[in-house]
Structures are given as C-alpha cells and as structure tokens.
Amino acid sequence: MLKRGLAAALAASVALSGCVQTRQYADVEFTPPKGDYKLLVLRPDVTVGSLTTGGMVEPRADWTDQARHSVADALRAQQAGMGGKMTIVEHRNEIPGVTAQELADIERLNYVVDQSIVLHKYLGDYLPTKRGKGLDWTLGRDAVKFGQKTGYDYALFLHAEDQVASGGRIALGVIGLAGCFIGFCAPNVGGQQQLDYASLVDLKTGEVVWFNVVTAGSEIPGIKFGDLRTPEGAAQMVDRLLGRMKPGKDAEKGHVMTPEPKESR
Secondary structure, eight states, rough: OOOHHHHHHHHHSSSOSSEEEEEEBBTTTOOOOOSSEEEEEEEEEEEEEEEEEEOEEEHHHHHHHHHHHHHHHHHHHHHHHHHOEEESSSSTTTTOOOOHHHHHHHEEEEEEEEHHHIIISSSOOOOOGGHHHHHGEEEHHHHHHHHHHHHOEEEEEEEEEEEEEEEHHHHEEEEEEEETTTOOOOOOOOOOOEEEEEEEEETTTTTEEEEEEEEEEEESSTSSSSOTTTTHHHHHHHHHHHHHOOOHHHHHHHHOOOOOOOOOO
C-alpha cells in the first residue's frame, strides 16, 4: 500500500473545492471483470481520524475498526452484484499454499509499482515511452506465480482514509462564516477530506490493469461526503471507487488482444 506521504501527494494532485472528484487510468486492453471471476482483496488499508480545531488529524482506532468492517461489507455486496467471488485478506497467513512472506513480498512489489504510477500519472512526471499506452505497468512473473498458487484471477489493493471534523473544528468554521455577515470573513479553515484509491492487478499476466483515485472534500466543517464508519457511507465510497470502471481505449473499440506476461519494472 502507498505510504501516508504519497497519499498526501495524491490528494494534492486532484483539486478539491467542496466536491467529489475521480481520476482513473486503465490498460488500453482492459475490460472490467464481470461474471464468474475470483478477486482477492489484499489487506484493505482503512483509517479514520478526528480533524481537530487546530487542523491536525488524530487517528481513532475505534472509528477505524468501524470503518474497516463497513468497507469490507460494502466490498462484498458490490462484488456479489457483479457476479464475482471475492476474498478479503485480513492476515497474511490466511491464504492456503501461500506463506506470509510471499504475501508480504507481493504487497511490497505492488507498493513500488503504485509509487511509479502515482509519480508518472498523477504528479505530472510523464514518461515519453509510455505515452498513448494507458496504464503500462506490471508486477511481472511474481504476480503470475502468485495467481497460479492461489487460483485467483485478480488482486485488488485498496486504501481509504476519512477525516471527521470535531465539534471545535465545526464551531470555528461557523464563526468564520458568521463573520462574513458583518463584513469580515475569516480565512476558510476547511472541513472533511476523504481520499480513496485502488489498483487492480491481473494475476494471469501480472499487469496493473486499472488504477483509480477518488477525493472528496468540504470547505465548510460539518459537511460530509459519506462517513466510512457507516454502512451507507462505505457503500457510497466503494461505488465511487469501483462501481464505474472504465475499459481501456482498445477494449472500447473492440480490439482486444491477450497480452503476454512481462517482467516487473
């Protein structure tokens, strides 16, 4: 999974102005999975914190546990509606035939590749050799071997973080707004921010075939865009992130070829 610093860079790269925005990329031949496929979700990285009066985010373990369960339930419901068979990994020793070390290696490999995707697709450091190729990254033969061992078709890596404005933060925002009515508008303190992203790996080829980032933010504390702690908010997030997968440009045209596995890079 991506580290917090990289997550912050991702959030900054998708402008927030009191709205919900998404930006997804796909391999040119990618077709969203449907029907009888097997999906492995590797250790969803979910956190929820309290946005304090001073603007700091204090992690809350109880809220995070609530959100993690809600997101897992929302993922199961969403995938069941698409016909897929999904397993969510909670601990690294849960997959038969795969050691905890092997699973950790796949996670670390995906982290490195995701870093490259973020740098070159979201942060503006474009690679000339990848222009026009869509999402041209791979985890290589290690991911193919992982798929052969587990019997899964796809691996999904998911990150979701939410901030809930504290009472003090909301009160500060209200005071700032109230000042506008008497001719003095205090600087906007900002409200809830939510960042979610996911990468999908085809375990038959090892390629990262799809990547999406969803950001939601309010300039006014107290206005929410879906609370991950609740079933409704988690379902809304999962739908925003995974419910509208776009096919690659070649798949849209109907020119799909079966790619050969490639070495990781």
